[in-house]
Structure formats: C-alpha cells, structure tokens
Amino acid sequence: MAGLRERKKAATRQHISDVATRLIMEKGFDGVGVREIAEAAQVSPTTLFSYFPSKEAMFIDRDEELERQLVDTIRDRPDGTTALQVLRDLFVSRFGLLDHPGSRDFVAMVRSTPSLMEHWRQIGMRHQVAVARELAAAWDRPEDDTYAWVVAHAVLGVREQLMMADAPQQVVDATFEILERGLPFPSR
Amino acid sequence: MAGLRERKKAATRQHISDVATRLIMEKGFDGVGVREIAEAAQVSPTTLFSYFPSKEAMFIDRDEELERQLVDTIRDRPDGTTALQVLRDLFVSRFGLLDHPGSRDFVAMVRSTPSLMEHWRQIGMRHQVAVARELAAAWDRPEDDTYAWVVAHAVLGVREQLMMADAPQQVVDATFEILERGLPFPSR
C-alpha cells in the first residue's frame, strides 16, 4: 500500500542522509556547509530542512528507531523478566555493536563535535521521557510518576557514559550492576 | 587589590546581563536580537560576545556560582554527614527560593524557550561532571570512577525535574527519598 510518493520521500531522505554522512565523515562536521550538502545531494537547501530539522539530524538520524526499540522492549518483555533486565540486555546488544569500525568512527565524530554532542543529549532526553512513561505504565503508576522518572533517568545515564567511555561493554555492565544492587550510598 | 580594570570589567558584565535580562523578560527570548541588546547596553555586538559565549549565557549567568556551591558543599561537609545529605540540603535551600515571584518568571521563561532549555541542560552536564569528580575524591576513588558518575547523574537529575515540575519542594523531597532508599526496583 506504500504509494510512490512515500517511497520516494523515504528514498530522498535516505539519500540526503547518506550524502551528508559521507561528506561529514570526510571533511568534519564543521568542515561542510549545508549549502554544500544540498548541492552534493542535488536538492535545494530548503528541501534539506524539510526532511531534517537541523544539520545535526542529517548525521544522527536513527534515533527514532532506538526510541521505538526502548519502548517496545519494556512493553513486550516476557513474563518473569523485569523491565530493568530487558533494558540491560537491550543496551548490551545494541551498544555491543559500537565495537565495529564504522560505528567507532561515527562515535568519534559525535564525541569530538560539540554541536553533535548537544544534539545527542537532546535525543537522550526525549528517550528518557519515553522510557519514563513506559515504565510508569509497566508498573501501574501515574504517567508523570516521580519514581518512574528517576529510574528512567538513571538507566538512560548509561547512554551518556557509553558515548564518553572507551570500553563500552564494561561500562554498561558496571553501571547496571550498581543500579541493580540498588545504588548503595557510602555512609560519608 | 582589585584593580580598576577588573572592577570595570565586572561592572560591564553585570550591566550587559542586566540589560539583556530585562529586555528578554519584556519581549521574550526570541523577541530580542543581540544587536538590540548591544545597542541598549551601549556596547558593540562584538563586546557582548567577548563577555558571554552566547545569547543564552547573557540570560542564565549564575551557573558558575552554583557549580562552586555544589563542589564546596561536598568538599566541606561536616564530619558525620554524608555527601548525599549535604547535597539534599543544598538543593532544598537553593531551590526553595524558586517560589519567589522573580524566580518564577525566570523559570517560566527558561521552560518555555527551547534554546534556553538546551543551554540549561548543557550547564547541568558540566555540573554533573564536577560533582562526579568531587564525589570520587570524597570517597577516595579514581577520578573517572563509574560509581561516582552514576551517583552524580542520579542526583543532578533532580535539577531537571525541578525545572519541569510545578511543585519544586515536593519533587526534591520525593526524589531524594527514592535515592536514599537505594533506588529499589520493582520485580517486574
């Protein structure tokens, strides 16, 4: 049922993202202008911004996919598993991928570009809100429950650490262990 | 010992911040241009940006003060108190002030302006890094300790909640109680 129109839009979007990603990888995020990207992608600058809300979003464009994954993971967790367990598994499997060379370059680019880091965090905030809402639902609590919010915030903190850490796998493990153990505070 | 030069700089900085804040409060953050602020403050646009790194920073300009407060509070905590206790007290006393009318308007402006929210979060991230480092020191752990980072992240989350919540006091209390209790996770 996917009309030509929608398929074409999807293709254009992908094309723009591809071109933008390639150019940015080659010349650095600040080394390419949006006018240059537009030209290389054979579209007008106006069209660029009708597909992406910002230059950053042309480079980081798989965030909605992860958000859906987070929400679905919690909602569809098997009986007998806790929300925290499935989230841990998701983070491990998802960011285990970061060890591959292509991903490494991508992460390095984000890490070394302030405006990309900012964008990355903004996305994290959206994910956190989504997770908080889903956790609240999972635990039969009100939508804006403080408790669900605190947990979501703690869990999503792993994301930020992953971006900054050089040894992703260990960091995920260490962080989730702390959280699962119940965040014990030193008595001093 | 404060030379004329430094006093004058401080005065100019304060003056710019005052003018910017007034104009922004009157006409909204996006309703004022930096050129307009510069004119009203009787300085050139260039000078504006030699004092502040961005338009946002002209409006939110007391963040370094809070950062010092956070760090000092942890470092100078009395014997017998935990880092978490003194942080809680700081948040309560500091953000209890948010109930005053002037602060309410300020918060409302930040809340309703995306670019100010972004800036606010960026500041929060800096604070978090500072707190994590200080906690690590307080607990005799390595500077980039994962555990200290997780705790700092959890505690600084209160900031974000405060900005979004309508009942600041209760939120601080509720959140710290959850944290102090050790973030117990539901078994599902």
Added chain:
DNA sequence: GTCGAAAACTGTAACAGTTACATTTATGGA
C-alpha cells in the same frame, strides 16, 4: 488518459547568532 487539488521542490533572499579583522581607545606599570 485527463484534470484538478494537494504535496513536494526550487531558487533566492532574508534573518539571527557568531566570528574575523583592522583600528582606536583606555589602562597599568616602569
């Protein structure tokens, strides 16, 4: 196929924050 409405795309120019640059002014110390 044809036609008309809706949607996508275009080119250009503007706008706003920010920075570079070359110049001028003020300050502090010898």
Added chain:
DNA sequence: TCCATAAATGTAACTGTTACAGTTTTCGAC
C-alpha cells in the same frame, strides 16, 4: 610620561535556518 597590553569598536562576513513565491510532480476520481 610613555609604552606594552588589554578592551572596545564598527563593519563585514559566515553559517544555519526560515519565509516566500512560483514551479513541478503525484494522486485519485472520472
């Protein structure tokens, strides 16, 4: 008093983003 240094200036650029007005493409009904 004089000079090196730091601060401030005015202007013009640069860059992401948006407004606008006009053109092309797609869709669905006939």
